[in-house]
Amino acid sequence: LGFTQRVPTLYSDKDIIKEVEEFEAHDFPLDFIGVEPGWHSMAYPCTFEWDTTRFPDPEGFIQSLQDKGVRANLWMNPYISPAGILYDQIKPFSGSHTVWNGLVPDFTMEEPKTIFREHFMEHHIGLGVSGYKIDEVDGFDHWIWPDVATFPSGTTAEEMRQIYGLLFQRMSANWFREMNQRTYGLVRASNAGASSLPYVIYNDYYSHRDFITALINSSFIGVLWTPEVRSSGDAVDWLRRMQSVCFSPMAMLNAWADGTKPWSFPEVEEQVREVAQLRMRLLPYLYSTFAKYRFEGIPPFRAMQLEEGLILTSEIKYQYMMGESILVAPMFAGMETREVLLPPGRWYDFYTGELVGEEEVITITPGLDRIPLFVKDGAIVPMLKEERTRMPVKGEILSLEIRHYGKEPGVFQLYDDDGTSFNYEQGDYAWAELKVSIERNLLIPQMEVSNKEFFSYGQDPEWLFMTASK
Structure with a gap:
């Protein structure tokens, strides 16, 4: 639940260790490193085998990260390259069509699940890998497999498109459970059936406002969404995006394409560090909120429509609850003021403790340095x-x-x-x-x-x- 940095695609083990050291030098939080496609000996599609040039000693690399208090999360798209050792084993249990020229295993069958489990346990999880980012499991017939595709189990192409991401989430979560080890990963497509699985949805789309809408709307089916940060045209947009992502299910900077760092805009580096540190300080509150998600099914980030006692008479946008007491009202680049709807009861400014209103719409001018946060009376x-x-x-x-x-x-x-x-x-x-x-x-x-x-x-x-x- 801390801060996550995903590194450029072709980074080597040495590049990644250097990146971790840069985080230390900038006194910036870091929970886990996302290792992008270059860790595979070939991708796209994937071999799921370490590239021996960039990662000659995977176990030693992962241990070096762990020694620094950082974990490793591996990117994949779950389609098998002809160059990989899994290809011939999986081919009899795969669909009729390929994706990125890779086999599509029929994970409704036990045989391919067993083959994948043995490989992943030996070459990844057994070495200390802490999780996965599951890419390219969304789309429709001109992006992945067409409606005419067939699978050995008899599952239709349309059905498989709906459940493929779910199958891999459940399968991989079970591998970690065997090790008595929790995981927390990313997936590019999911649905209500995944609410019990330890994955957060991300997307290659990049509208800040729509990302916040997706975070909010995901709560209606009990799943999680991250408004990941990748790049920005200016420092204001950068800071606003970083503030939002630090108040989301996964605080993540995805630098796979351009190598951005939290401090890429020096003029707002201190404000970015401040909001990341605030997330770290809020871990007791946030962890307890996720415990209620586990034990009671209450989404940790949820739409205002789910707030008890709130009666809406007009549209409400771009604000949500984090846990039981904190209302988050993100700002976007170009905004100086915004309206915030306060539910029943008195509400207070998180930073100052001052009363801001009671069951009303307020207009705020918060400045650039902080994301607006409000706390209910008695919280x-x-x-x-x-x-x-x-x-x-x-x-x-x-x-x-x-x-x-x-x-x-x-x-x-x-x-x-x-x-x-x-x-x-x-x-x-x-x-x-x-x-x-x-x-x-x-x-x-x-x-x-x-x-x-x-x-x-x-x-x-x-x-x-x-x-x-x-």
Whole structure:
């Protein structure tokens, strides 16, 4: 859930390690590196074999990343190159038509799933690869296979187009589960059947406004979308896009084509770093929000139409909820002001704690430096007390800053587990009830932790009463 950088297509292991070191030099957060098509010995289509020139020691490369607290996510399109060792094994279980001249395995059959599993476990996951980006699984008959294509299982071409991305998501997620290792990846096409799978939708389209619309609309079927950043014509558009992506399911800069960095526009480098660090500090809130997605099915990023008590009398665009308490209202290049619809109750500025309105439409002029964020009355927002550039590691004790907004009492359920395994399914997790009550006109904070052995936060948090202090 930290920050992700996808590197240029033909980067080598040395290029990628240098990129990680540049992130360190710029004091910029980095969670995982996306390795684009050049890691394959041939792509497009793919061999799923490491290129021995650019990556002579894949295991050593992945270990070097892990030593720096960074994980590796591999790009693929799931079509098999004639140059690959899998080609002859998969051919009897493939469709009648190719994509990018690559075989299309019929993953409704057990045989190709077994062949892929053995290869991926030996050559990727067993070496420490943490996830995949699944490309080119969207489109229709003139982009992938036509309606007349046939598959060995008897699945029709149209049916296979609808489920192909889902099949690969489920298959790969199961491989990681076998290792008792969680994954978080990307896919270019999905649907409601993927709401339980650990993948975020991305797209080669690049309208900022439409990206935000897609993020919002995806919540209606419980799936996730990232408004990835790739490039910009000026610093303002760059900053606005970076602000949006840091308040999305995956904070990602995709530099596969042009090698952009978070600091590519020096005039806004500090503001970009600030919003990336804010995302890192919000990890306790964000992780708990994703826990509710897992346990209760509540989308972590969701349309305002799903906010309880909100009655819409006109169209609402370009704003959404992150978790139960934070309203996000992105700005776009060229905008100086915008309207924001506030749901029932009092709402406060995230940064200052000041009251901004109550069940009304407000007009804001936020300036360039920050993305507008609003918090409901009584909300409790747990944050990391200090900035950091890497994700927490097992056994690390983290200091909390817990913010309360408004004048009402509030409760927040803070979740924690080891962050990497499925042991939480066996009960290895903790909930902490963060509570603010009112006694004799005073706000009284309290934190009660269950299963303390699985709780990695310090139990002497700093409470900030953002509104009361005003």
